[in-house]
Amino acid sequence: MKHKADQAATLRKIIDIDTTDEARLSSTLPRVLSITSGKGGVGKTNIVANLGYVLRRMGYRVFILDADMGLANIDVLLGLAPRYTFQHVFQGEKKLHDIIIDGPAGMKILPASSGVQELSELTQEQKLFLLSEFSAFGRHVDILLIDTGAGISSNVMYFNIAAQEKLVVVTPEPTSITDAYAIIKVMAQKYAEKRFSLIVNQAKDEDEARSLYSNLSSVAERFLSVAIDYMGYIAHDPHVPLAVRSQKLVTMLYPRAAASLCFTKLAKRLLDHRPDQTATGNIGFFWDALLTSSP
Ligand SMILES: Nc1ncnc2c1ncn2[C@@H]1O[C@H](COP(=O)(O)OP(=O)(O)O)[C@@H](O)[C@H]1O
Numbered sequence: 041m042k043h044k045a046d047q048a049a050t051l052r053k054i055i056d057i058d059t060t061d062e063a064r065l066s067s068t069l070p071r072v073l074s075i076t077s078g079k080g081g082v083g084k085t086n087i088v089a090n091l092g093y094v095l096r097r098m099g100y101r102v103f104i105l106d107a108d109m110g111l112a113n114i115d116v117l118l119g120l121a122p123r124y125t126f127q128h129v130f131q132g133e134k135k136l137h138d139i140i141i142d143g144p145a146g147m148k149i150l151p152a153s154s155g156v157q158e159l160s161e162l163t164q165e166q167k168l169f170l171l172s173e174f175s176a177f178g179r180h181v182d183i184l185l186i187d188t189g190a191g192i193s194s195n196v197m198y199f200n201i202a203a204q205e206k207l208v209v210v211t212p213e214p215t216s217i218t219d220a221y222a223i224i225k226v227m228a229q230k231y232a233e234k235r236f237s238l239i240v241n242q243a244k245d246e247d248e249a250r251s252l253y254s255n256l257s258s259v260a261e262r263f264l265s266v267a268i269d270y271m272g273y274i275a276h277d278p279h280v281p282l283a284v285r286s287q288k289l290v291t292m293l294y295p296r297a298a299a300s301l302c303f304t305k306l307a308k309r310l311l312d313h314r315p316d317q318t319a320t321g322n323i324g325f326f327w328d329a330l331l332t333s334s335p
């Protein structure tokens with residue numbers, strides 16, 4: 041019992057960030073958002089990390105869950121070297137709080153990646169244990185951003201369905217648009233998801249982003265009966281790959297660059313956006329849904 045109390049205290053120390061007073065916490069917090077795409081390489085990881093950084097600078101307590109099993113993960117993007125992953129937790133070698141790492145500006149990152157697949161294969165006892173650990177730190181999070189993999193595999197769906205808001209990333213490339221439509225279609229028809237948000241990445245300007253949005257959303261609304269909200273765009277900007285190469289975020293290295301200004305705008309729009317106020321509005325529910333569902 042004492043051990044458990046110690047653990048909870050340590051967890052609080054790790055997660056607590058002393059700048060919470062600055063946060064103008066809105067009534068819609070906490071929020072759980074998955075960032076997903078039909079096609080890989082469209083900029084999900086960059087969006088999660090930069091958005092997380094900007095929101096953190098605004099005073100929000102940001103938690104990033106890296107749920108992509110691919111290679112170019114968030115820790116690589118940020119030049120971090122996590123020593124442990126989810127796998128160590130499942131194997132009983134580490135506690136959840138042992139594997140959480142600190143990112144820029146104090147964002148917390150859970151490098152789940154290689155342990156993601158095992159989530160669906162946990163025993164009931166393991167699930168309950170994880171759930172209690174998750175709910176302990178859920179109280180110290182305002183915004184949970186989930187970097188999912190691309191495509192329609194069950195591991196991607198798993199996180200999208202458990203998340204309260206689904207942000208689909210698309211670029212002006214034709215294959216990216218058709219793949220975005222495909223992932224929305226699967227979520228709508230197979231999982232009865234009816235509301236999505238769109239982020240257009242690598243757009244020339246707002247006009248291009250808006251017209252891509254209106255084309256995609258009108259087709260999706262007509263054929264899939266879903267509603268898609270426009271969340272914003274990120275300009276195609278050579279500063280992004282430049283920052284990636286030095287394992288830094290564009291919003292840190294080049295705060296005045298076009299893409300960085302877009303990230304600030306995106307963060308503000310996201311905070312103004314009113315998600316559906318359903319039971320899925322809390323982080324405890326997210327973990328619960330994640331651990332008890334199996335798409
Ligand atoms: N707005 C942008 N402008 C220019 N290049 C970008 C932009 N967004 C992403 N990129 C580039 O695209 C590549 C893929 O981005 P990444 O975030 O890893 O995609 P994903 O996570 O979807 O696979 C990166 O090398 C990055 O430099």
Ligand SMILES: [Mg+2]
Pocket residue numbers: 084085086108110112113
């Ligand atoms: Mg990625």
